Amino acid sequence: MINEAMFRGRSRRLAVGAITVVIVLLVSMWSTWSRGNTSEVLDLKEDGLDFINKEMHAASKPSPHPSRNKEDLYRTMNTKQQFCRIDSTPKIKPSLPRIKPFDWVYGSDITSRLNSTFEIINKKSAYEVCDRIQVRITARNGRNEQKRFGGDYFRSRIVTNDHKGHTWSSMSDGEVDDHGDGTYTATFTLKWPGEVVIRIYLVHPSEAVSVLQKQSQSQLARYSYKGIFCSNHGPVVQEERECNVFMSPQTKHVCKFTDRRTRLSWYCHHPTRAGLNCSHWCRFRSDSRSAITYMMTTLPEKEKALFQTSIMNNRNLLHSKDYTVQAKPDIHQRMDFLPPCKPGIHGNSFAHSGYYADDEWVSSYCNILRFSSSFPATLDCLRKKTLFFLGDSTVKQLFDYFMKRLEGNVEIFHGNTFSAGKSAPILAVDEKHRINLIFRSHGYPIGDDAVYDIQSIQYLANTLDDMKVGDKSVVIVSIWRYFTPHSESLYEERIRTIVEAVKRLHTRSPKTLVIFNSANTGNMDTLESVVYNSDWYARNLDEILRRELSGYDRIGFLDSWEMTNAQLFPHRTHPVGMHVQNLADHLLSFICPSSQLK
Structure with missing residues (x-):
């Protein structure tokens, strides 16, 4: 546990001094990982976000919006359109x-x-x-x-x-x-x-x-990752070794790191320098340059020419x-109207897709309210809530949207000073409106080329098991981007562990809203983007996700695949144009559906 004396001397306002300590403690608890065959990171037990909310409430009670009532705000955001009737039987x-x-x-x-x-x-x-x-x-x-x-x-x-x-x-x-x-x-x-x-x-x-x-059916590594082993006892000794989700049985001298709860494994070549062993694994990074070099040297010229057409x-x-x-x-x-967005309405039906009307996404299944047109309504919807954004950089894009939307109202706390990549844990707090936004990446593999302290990395199933949630908690999961260079069986296994963890979460807190976001189309404008991140891979992962979610009707679903296939903007892994704004409107329509206002 981090000593609170570390935080003495910070010049902060008196009203939030105690809150800062709790927040940093909270983030540090997310970063306590025992090396070897354990993985214990997130612990929101007794003094988690509930305590932060109490302190915020005491410091600054929110005031109601002065000019317009809630029903008026939502009514003005409702798109006045008519919709085709669809078969209500899910297919x-x-x-x-x-x-x-x-x-x-x-x-x-x-x-x-x-x-x-x-x-x-x-x-x-x-x-x-x-x-x-x-x-x-x-x-x-x-x-x-x-x-x-x-x-x-x-x-x-x-x-x-x-x-x-x-x-x-x-x-x-x-x-x-x-x-x-x-x-x-x-x-x-x-x-x-x-x-x-x-x-x-x-x-x-x-x-x-x-x-x-x-390639998608092969267990052989198609991307490159590095494990950094370091010893600070005596002379500093470091060594970087190759790591991956799978290594050939013929590979000798391998460190196998198996998570004690999920039984998911990660492998690294054993360090060769004297004084280092498997227990000295301290940092992780992906290595896109080596991956591209490997691809260019191993991919036959015939296949390179073939992919150029794609x-x-x-x-x-x-x-x-x-x-x-x-x-x-x-x-x-x-x-004349669509039903409100609620769990159980997700993209497993192919009755017909939604569509874009100018810059607005119109769902075929539920009524998307235009929160983006009303900042007061956005604040009113998020007030007193904690949103967990879990997964890869595509859900981080949604997290960043809300950070910008609340700009000027939030304080930001990073979970680990060494980990500065897109997947580093982040906690943002809006004290005035008692809003907490939390981003946390999924576990290995992570492919954004940043260097991470392994203490900041945790499998999502464990994150979900350790979170303290309640009626005011919302969990958004998006995980697919870093799995396209790997076998489909790896992704299928990972999604199953996450879905089972969501079910356990609902056993603890039945009213916690959980929403999954699908894969989206991406840019395929270079040879390496086609080989490693083809939309054909993403489409297959999207199919696996929908199949694994199809038997569980207590979740919401954001169909980014459908949205980005329909958009007229260029395809990007991190979609451009109005995609994220429409995704945020859809998310808020799950959190605050119009039926709650009646």
């Missing part, structure tokens, strides 16, 4: 097809974006909003021959740009169906009136997918002679 998205590994000889064997085509099936002379259309995609190779097998990765979208500068966009209803014979079907629900343009993109030809699939840009758009339909307004199939 699990079908598993993505797997193809048998195969070889190709000539460049003309590869699926050609220029020769592949699409057409509207049984096109009608007139359509109405809420009608569905189906599009048949035919994959052809460089010789303009129809492909006789599936596996191509197509992305589909519908878009409208009217003469007034307004835009609408949506992805297909679920993923493109692969029939395994070189033909594919994309299904769209028409959600707005006007001229609707169909866009089909070839993300990866099946030949590239075959290589990606082989670098995402507008040239991947397929052509069609007939790619538009006219949708007329129709009120007979529409509803």
Whole structure:
């Protein structure tokens, strides 16, 4: 336990002096990790956030908003639209097809974006909003021959740009169906009136997918991580060794670090310098430079050339002679409102997707309130609440949004002065409104190239087990980004440990709101981004996440995959444009749904 004398001498305001000590103690408790085969980090037992809230309340009681009542604020944020009726029976998205590994000889064997085509099936002379259309995609190779097998990765979208500068966009209803014979079907629900343009993109030809699939099923390391071993007894001795989630059984002299509770393991080569052993592991970092060098030296030239065709840009758009339909307004199939966002409403149904109307995301399943248009409503929703943002840098992006939204009201405390990367623990406190924002990364692997003290790293299942939560706690989980260079089985195992921990959390605190965020599309503008972070990997991880969550209806779900597939901004691992703002509005709509105001 850190001695409180460490904090003496800090010139802080008297009203928050005691609070600072508690906060730093809290963060330090998150960083107490016994080396070897244990992992004990987070301990919010007796004097956790409840104590901080009491101190804040005594120092500064919040005052109500002076001018407008809560119902007025929420009513003005409600988007006045009508919505297509959907099948209320949840349907699990079908598993993505797997193809048998195969070889190709000539460049003309590869699926050609220029020769592949699409057409509207049984096109009608007139359509109405809420009608569905189906599009048949035919994959052809460089010789303009129809492909006789599936596996191509197509992305589909519908878009409208009217003469007034307004835009609408949506992805297909679920993923493109692969029939395994070189033909594919994309299904769209028409959600707005006007001229609707169909866009089909070839993300990866099946030949590239075959290589990606082989890599995703392999246990061999495709990314590089380093473990730093250090001894401060006597002369300082340090050594950096290779680490990873898996090492070949033929590898000799390996340090195996197994978490005592989750039984998850991490491996490092044993240090070779005298005076160092496995117990001297002190720091961790990823090594993207070595990973890229390894890829460039081991990836066959044939496959490099193949992946060059997969670098995402507008040239991947397929052509069609007939790619538009006219949708007329129709009120007979529409509803005037959507139900409030609540646990159990998540993206396992593929009835039809949501869509963007200009910069606003419109869900097909629940009513998203526009908190971003009202700062007082945001404060009112977050007041007296503690939000835990757990996972990778994509949930950190959401955490940063709220930090900026509350700018000027929060004090920030970092959990470890040595760990300065995107995944370092952070606690932010708004004393006036009694709001606590906490970010904590997931455990190994972490791939942001920063150096971390291993005491600051913990598996999410243990974090969830150790948290003290209550009715005013909200937990947001997003974990996928650093798993794309690894086997799907590793991700599946990790998600299962987290879901089981969420169930245990709900046993302790049934009213704690837990929300998962899905994977999102990313940039594939370089060879290494395609090989390590392809959207094909992310799509598979997203499928695993949805499958593991499908049997548990006590969670909320933010569908970033659907949102980023529909957006008109460039695809980025950390999405640009209005994505994060819409994600925050959706999150707050779970925390403060309109039904609570009635």
